[in-house]
Amino acid sequence: xxxxxxxxxxxxxxxxxxxxxxxxxxxxxxxxxxxxxxxxxxxxxxxxxxxxxxxxxxxxxxxxxxxxxxxxxxxxxxxxxxxxxxxxxxxxxxxxxxxxxxxxxxxxxxxxxxxxxxxxxxxxxxxxxxxxxxxxxxxxxxxxxxxxxxxxxxxxxxxxxxxxxxxxxxxxxxxxxxxxxxxxxxxxxxxxxxxxxxxxxxxxxxxxxxxxxxxxxxxxxxxxxxxxxxxxxxxxxxxxxxxxxxxxxxxxxxxxxxxx
Amino acid sequence: xxxxxxxxxxxxxxxxxxxxxxxxxxxxxxxxxxxxxxxxxxxxxxxxxxxxxxxxxxxxxxxxxxxxxxxxxxxxxxxxxxxxxxxxxxxxxxxxxxxxxxxxxxxxxxxxxxxxxxxxxxxxxxxxxxxxxxxxxxxxxxxxxxxxxxxxxxxxxxxxxxxxxxxxxxxxxxxxxxxxxxxxxxxxxxxxxxxxxxxxxxxxxxxxxxxxxxxxxxxxxxx
Amino acid sequence: xxxxxxxxxxxxxxxxxxxxxxxxxxxxxxxxxxxxxxxxxxxxxxxxxxxxxxxxxxxxxxxxxxxxxxxxxxxxxxxxxxxxxxxxxxxxxxxxxxxxxxxxxxxxxxxxxxxxxxxxxxxxxxxxxxxxxxxxxxxxxxxxxxxxxxxxxxxxxxxxxxxxxxxxxxxxxxxxxxxxxxxxxxxxxxxxxxxxxxxxxxxxxxxxxxxxxxxxx
Numbered sequence: 001x002x003x004x005x006x007x008x009x010x011x012x013x014x015x016x017x018x019x020x021x022x023x024x025x026x027x028x029x030x031x032x033x034x035x036x037x038x039x040x041x042x043x044x045x046x047x048x049x050x051x052x053x054x055x056x057x058x059x060x061x062x063x064x065x066x067x068x069x070x071x072x073x074x075x076x077x078x079x080x081x082x083x084x085x086x087x088x089x090x091x092x093x094x095x096x097x098x099x100x101x102x103x104x105x106x107x108x109x110x111x112x113x114x115x116x117x118x119x120x121x122x123x124x125x126x127x128x129x130x131x132x133x134x135x136x137x138x139x140x141x142x143x144x145x146x147x148x149x150x151x152x153x154x155x156x157x158x159x160x161x162x163x164x165x166x167x168x169x170x171x172x173x174x175x176x177x178x179x180x181x182x183x184x185x186x187x188x189x190x191x192x193x194x195x196x197x198x199x200x201x202x203x204x205x206x207x208x209x210x211x212x213x214x215x216x217x218x219x220x221x222x223x224x225x226x227x228x229x230x231x232x233x234x235x236x237x238x239x240x241x242x243x244x245x246x247x248x249x250x251x252x253x254x255x256x257x258x259x260x
Numbered sequence: 261x262x263x264x265x266x267x268x269x270x271x272x273x274x275x276x277x278x279x280x281x282x283x284x285x286x287x288x289x290x291x292x293x294x295x296x297x298x299x300x301x302x303x304x305x306x307x308x309x310x311x312x313x314x315x316x317x318x319x320x321x322x323x324x325x326x327x328x329x330x331x332x333x334x335x336x337x338x339x340x341x342x343x344x345x346x347x348x349x350x351x352x353x354x355x356x357x358x359x360x361x362x363x364x365x366x367x368x369x370x371x372x373x374x375x376x377x378x379x380x381x382x383x384x385x386x387x388x389x390x391x392x393x394x395x396x397x398x399x400x401x402x403x404x405x406x407x408x409x410x411x412x413x414x415x416x417x418x419x420x421x422x423x424x425x426x427x428x429x430x431x432x433x434x435x436x437x438x439x440x441x442x443x444x445x446x447x448x449x450x451x452x453x454x455x456x457x458x459x460x461x462x463x464x465x466x467x468x469x470x471x472x473x474x475x476x477x478x479x480x481x482x483x
Numbered sequence: 484x485x486x487x488x489x490x491x492x493x494x495x496x497x498x499x500x501x502x503x504x505x506x507x508x509x510x511x512x513x514x515x516x517x518x519x520x521x522x523x524x525x526x527x528x529x530x531x532x533x534x535x536x537x538x539x540x541x542x543x544x545x546x547x548x549x550x551x552x553x554x555x556x557x558x559x560x561x562x563x564x565x566x567x568x569x570x571x572x573x574x575x576x577x578x579x580x581x582x583x584x585x586x587x588x589x590x591x592x593x594x595x596x597x598x599x600x601x602x603x604x605x606x607x608x609x610x611x612x613x614x615x616x617x618x619x620x621x622x623x624x625x626x627x628x629x630x631x632x633x634x635x636x637x638x639x640x641x642x643x644x645x646x647x648x649x650x651x652x653x654x655x656x657x658x659x660x661x662x663x664x665x666x667x668x669x670x671x672x673x674x675x676x677x678x679x680x681x682x683x684x685x686x687x688x689x690x691x692x693x694x695x696x697x698x699x700x
Contacts, residue, residue, distance in 0.1 A: 043661040052491045086445045091560035106444040148442015169427040172661045180341040326681035328639045331674045455550040462545035
């Protein structure tokens, strides 16, 4: 047992120490390796989901491809979930997270965010027979939401205390819960709601009210100013020359708004 | 990759972990008590001479034992509403745990029953005990005593397995962990802490079951 | 978004099921080897070694496999060791499997009467010989059914490897559900495939159990 503790303490001590002084900048090591590794979602259409060949596709994947092309390196996609995308970045298993990330102050302590690259409006949606126009009207109802998504964090702030917010593991859980009637309403992105309506289910998520305009950002490890500058430069250029607009029209069916 | 650990970032959210521990405990206690009860009935049915009941229980046991708990949970939570039965996530989680443990404990207890020497049952019959009495005093108690360690392990496994109930929004310990990491992105810190909490809980559970076993089986012998 | 036909779903799940089978096999074989090693040092060892093994078993039986895999996959890079998902999943599942198997087998070895150890010791056998010729052949017979039974747990345990981005059966199921919004069809197929992998193992375990009982009588 003593030895066990000794080993355990050593292991913890090693973990706790700030590790391996960052030698080269992330940008340098990307161009050196010739590969850009990007964490992308596979559970969040139209930003990222899989096709029949099980390959990821969506807005975030096209964005990743655009950045890799501009950097002149090959692209390696790493499908992630909301609970492991940040560890992937922190442990250097990926260079960037392009996974419809929303920003908040606590998150900014752990990773850095680029300029926004995609519009994202989230709101509350539900069947026509629920009359809800603002957060206060939600009193006594149950709302399904994907745990830890920006709409979850914002809704938690504005909803009355007797709203029953159910937090599901992923987007699929949230949608299944709504479709099976486990929750009255859902809070999600407008594009997600539109995608559900398109499939013409018995319970239709019609828009009730907007929670927040919360655009998506590219996530980077902290203190990588060169990579950050490069990513922001690519985003700005692709907005200017219309390539980002093309991606938006392809996946969201709407052009980019004037200002992200 | 100079990641700096900040366990302090979890402290403001301790309430989520605390609530999670409570809910995991509730799920485990209800699931274990009712699940083992179900297992005793199942084992009785398996041992009974009514082939149809025995076979139905057999199919239930095989279906549950050979599919993942998560899939069972999804069917109960998302599937039953289609049949008009709407369960809250807590009810669904408890039900899934009961159904799951019921199947495993049926098998474990049945093994215990099979190990009871036939002579004991015959002796009880010659004492004019009826079937219920025989099952209660001669079969099930000695059988439970025999398989108590195996049953205890299975209950611990079910407790740890309850971590997937976070998928249907049951706010147990893993839910707390995932929620905190979504709020502040401190996945490592949270998972380390939660792993420690699970370890403590399973050690306590194992000890509790040992004490319970001693109480149930040792004392009775002296009465 | 619903371009998946039932055939596409089944086909993709089948492809992913290969990984479930491969991962289970690797974990089971490696876990068995490590478990056997632990069993040996524990049976022969001094009190400290016994406590160490007991702590190991307690640690891996007492924490969710999900968390173990997470810490192996994301924890090792923090101390400077980068591991691939395949290595991490194998390593995590091996540790998990070995903890359970060594515990199952310990029970079997302990069920061999003390008299047998004493008798073989009085014949001048050393520990290795006792194990090789007296204890293991008998313990093995008791151990086979629960060991095969546990293999079902390993198969189902591989499902949590999805936390580290390993696309096996359950993960593929989730990915397809997210593209199709048809949880029932997809999870129904997933359940059937697990059943097809696990049920033969269960049947085999039962068959061995019956065989053993026969021999014992």
